[in-house]
Amino acid sequence: MRPRGSNDATLDRRLASLDEATESLAATSAFGKTVKLSRVFSALRRVLQQPGGCAALRPRAPRLEQAGLFLGTDWAEPQVLIPGLSAGSLRSPNQDTVVLETVSDLRMLAVAKGDYEHPQISAEHAQNHLSQVLAANLSLLFTPPGEAERLQQGRMADVSRELMHYLVQEVGYEKVLEHLVDEIWRILRQRPIQVEQVKRMITQIAVARANPDIDLGSSGLGADRLISSLYGTTDSCREDPGVEVYQSRLESMDDSALQYEATGFARSMHDTGLVSPYHAVLLRFLLGKGEYLIGAALGLSSTGRDCLLCYHELVRSLIDRSVFVETAQGIYGLALLLERGILYEPPVAPALWRQMGMQLSVIAQQRLTEVFGPAVDPRTWLLSGVLSILGLPLGVGQGDNPTCQSARALSMWSYNDPDYLLQIVAWAARDDEVVMHFEGQAISSREVEAGVASTPPMDLDPVSLLVVPHLDRIYAEMGRRCADREGDPHRWVNPEFHGWWSGRGFRINVDVASGRLTEVDEFLRHFYASYHPFYNGNQPLIHPQPAGVAVTDSAARFVGWHAITILRVTLDPQDTMRVYFFNPNNDSGQDWGDGVVVGTAGSGERPGEASLPFDQFASRLYIFHFDPLERGELAAVERAELDSVTGYLHRSWGADRLPEIVPAP
Numbered sequence: 001m002r003p004r005g006s007n008d009a010t011l012d013r014r015l016a017s018l019d020e021a022t023e024s025l026a027a028t029s030a031f032g033k034t035v036k037l038s039r040v041f042s043a044l045r046r047v048l049q050q051p052g053g054c055a056a057l058r059p060r061a062p063r064l065e066q067a068g069l070f071l072g073t074d075w076a077e078p079q080v081l082i083p084g085l086s087a088g089s090l091r092s093p094n095q096d097t098v099v100l101e102t103v104s105d106l107r108m109l110a111v112a113k114g115d116y117e118h119p120q121i122s123a124e125h126a127q128n129h130l131s132q133v134l135a136a137n138l139s140l141l142f143t144p145p146g147e148a149e150r151l152q153q154g155r156m157a158d159v160s161r162e163l164m165h166y167l168v169q170e171v172g173y174e175k176v177l178e179h180l181v182d183e184i185w186r187i188l189r190q191r192p193i194q195v196e197q198v199k200r201m202i203t204q205i206a207v208a209r210a211n212p213d214i215d216l217g218s219s220g221l222g223a224d225r226l227i228s229s230l231y232g233t234t235d236s237c238r239e240d241p242g243v244e245v246y247q248s249r250l251e252s253m254d255d256s257a258l259q260y261e262a263t264g265f266a267r268s269m270h271d272t273g274l275v276s277p278y279h280a281v282l283l284r285f286l287l288g289k290g291e292y293l294i295g296a297a298l299g300l301s302s303t304g305r306d307c308l309l310c311y312h313e314l315v316r317s318l319i320d321r322s323v324f325v326e327t328a329q330g331i332y333g334l335a336l337l338l339e340r341g342i343l344y345e346p347p348v349a350p351a352l353w354r355q356m357g358m359q360l361s362v363i364a365q366q367r368l369t370e371v372f373g374p375a376v377d378p379r380t381w382l383l384s385g386v387l388s389i390l391g392l393p394l395g396v397g398q399g400d401n402p403t404c405q406s407a408r409a410l411s412m413w414s415y416n417d418p419d420y421l422l423q424i425v426a427w428a429a430r431d432d433e434v435v436m437h438f439e440g441q442a443i444s445s446r447e448v449e450a451g452v453a454s455t456p457p458m459d460l461d462p463v464s465l466l467v468v469p470h471l472d473r474i475y476a477e478m479g480r481r482c483a484d485r486e487g488d489p490h491r492w493v494n495p496e497f498h499g500w501w502s503g504r505g506f507r508i509n510v511d512v513a514s515g516r517l518t519e520v521d522e523f524l525r526h527f528y529a530s531y532h533p534f535y536n537g538n539q540p541l542i543h544p545q546p547a548g549v550a551v552t553d554s555a556a557r558f559v560g561w562h563a564i565t566i567l568r569v570t571l572d573p574q575d576t577m578r579v580y581f582f583n584p585n586n587d588s589g590q591d592w593g594d595g596v597v598v599g600t601a602g603s604g605e606r607p608g609e610a611s612l613p614f615d616q617f618a619s620r621l622y623i624f625h626f627d628p629l630e631r632g633e634l635a636a637v638e639r640a641e642l643d644s645v646t647g648y649l650h651r652s653w654g655a656d657r658l659p660e661i662v663p664a665p
Contacts, residue, residue: 011050015060018043022060026067033068040069044099048159054106054166061107062116075104079120080555083132090137090160093152102163105133109170128179130171135180138204140164173214177205181223188273190588190600191607193388193395193461195274195329202226202274229272234264237278243325246278250285258293262286266299269332273607280328283319294319298331304338311343314352321356322383326375330384336391347419355386355422361432364466371458371465382429385462386422389414394608397586398468399459402452404563406471407584409498410464412544412565415582417499425463427470434470438478438496445470448477488512490623494546501543503625505530510622510657517649517657524645527618528635530626531569532577535635541568544582548623556593556652561622569614572604579617580609592620594651615641619648 021043025036044064047053057064070076081104089101110116111126118126134141141164145157153160168176184198192198205223208214232238236253237246253261265279279297286293291312295305308315315338322330343349360368360378368378389396393414398407413421427434434445451472460468478493485492488508495502509523510516528535545566551559565582572578582588588610589600596616605611612620650658 014046086133131175131179134176262297275328277325298335307338327384330387333388333391351422398584401457406468428467451476503627505626505628508623525634549620550653552592554591558653577614
């Protein structure tokens with residue numbers, strides 16, 4: 001037993017002060033707790049900054065909760081907490097937020113270990129939650145605070161790391177990495193354009209594997225495939241020798257060996273959606289070889305290979321101008337672009353030639369360099385981003401920005417009208433201006449007020465980084481121009497903003513003035529008649545359509561309105577009618593409560609699609625567009641099916657929006 005020192009005495013004094021503050025908080029009425037909380041937070045910070053603070057707080061977490069520490073906060077209902085959001089909380093410049101997350105996680109640990117029987121969560125739930133919290137914050141276990149963290153968080157940056165070290169001692173690395181690997185695969189199945197966060201997580205796993213003091217158990221084997229996809233894809237780079245060494249190895253290979261290398265990289269890329277930096281070295285080297293090896297390195301089918309042969313000069317130039325170690329991920333976009341066959345659309349190839357020769361505005365160059373760094377030319381970053389967005393139209397994300405409409409537009413144009421997307425990119429990158437029209441009147445992004453985003457977005461792909469600020473301002477201006485019209489402005493804005501294929505027919509089930517539900521039955525019958533194959537004459541959806549959903553959390557509580565794209569409606573492999581849609585929020589797999597869990601794989605989804613059974617999707621829908629010339633009669637939907645949809649609706653975001661019942665005179 002180690003002798004007690006001054007640190008222990010200090011911790012004892014601080015714990016005594018905390019216990020006194022906790023009892024004072026517990027004895028205070030709910031109305032007066034706000035005043036007492038500041039003393040509790042102060043005492044908690046002092047305890048957590050001491051060695052052994054987390055272990056000392058763990059048995060006190062139940063009492064802190066009962067005293068009212070979490071009242072009025074997101075942590076008051078632990079059963080609906082989202083583990084992934086802990087990363088933002090533990091890195092928050094607000095010290096009280098860090099404290100709340102820390103005490104909440106210690107409460108979960110007490111529940112997981114059977115020390116605290118919580119009325120809302122089981123020990124298994126708490127164990128899974130902590131494993132996912134650790135997985136989401138793995139970098140805190142291996143890296144010290146950076147200068148920016150020190151400036152923002154002060155000593156609380158060390159508290160977050162101390163918490164992670166304490167939790168992993170109790171939970172174990174094996175369970176953590178099991179959850180982390182599962183989470184990485186879940187994200188990769190959605191094929192996002194931006195994978196830097198995923199790559200950082202894989203790097204942290206590789207660091208953990210290299211540490212002899214960490215026992216990964218069987219979970220370490222599941223991580224091999226991810227690590228090798230980046231750092232050891234083929235035998236020639238298995239030990240991660242560095243790009244210079246790998247380059248020299250390529251120079252000594254014959255065509256048979258190069259074919260083996262190309263096939264290995266292509267298989268890994270299409271399997272994971274990740275591209276190794278070594279893949280970029282190989283592809284540049286193959287520019288000196290024939291198209292067959294280039295096609296093999298891109299993993300092309302007969303469709304993509306035919307496109308490569310028809311446009312071989314263009315493809316070689318795209319590789320030469322855009323593929324470098326730093327921009328290797330763009331290779332996947334190029335491969336899928338060829339697989340889509342969009343080069344056969346007459347405007348696309350010349351637009352890409354224009355893109356390669358384009359001079360960027362000073363502002364565009366500064367923005368790209370600021371976000372992606374000076375390692376390669378800004379035009380290279382943008383060209384790589386163009387290939388990614390054209391190859392992965394459903395991989396566009398809005399980042400941590402309220403710009404879902406703009407992200408949706410970029411995705412829809414790439415999916416449905418790629419030459420228009422390339423024109424928009426040219427305007428934004430070259431001219432620092434985008435001009436669109438609203439009901440015949442031109443709107444310049446230079447001449448209008450700010451949009452929805454209060455600051456320029458930074459966490460976006462290269463194309464979105466340059467284009468979204470312009471689209472955001474134009475979209476907001478379109479809304480302002482019809483603000484005095486009766487009803488929802490999306491009725492007029494969406495078709496003008498997104499394209500002619502957006503239906504001019506429009507339905508909404510919320511009264512804009514009061515926020516209450518209105519004409520729900522008619523709204524649903526219109527939706528079934530327009531989109532459900534059994535009620536619309538088995539007419540498939542031809543063009544993607546903008547729509548709006550009411551997003552709810554895992555407790556089915558309303559979170560906010562959100563822009564999505566309806567892509568298709570069809571039977572899934574289990575013969576359930578599903579709506580497949582694009583969600584620009586970076587991660588389509590969400591629990592919207594009341595059993596409504598958005599799927600991203602396993603129910604016939606294509607990469608990048610989200611899906612829900614038709615009735616569940618309809619219950620979260622609040623606006624949609626349709627072609628008024630094709631709608632036909634209102635669907636004769638059975639009352640039982642409508643009741644199922646309205647049941648989901650009334651148990652979630654519509655619970656406090658029911659129409660007022662006016663008594664009869």
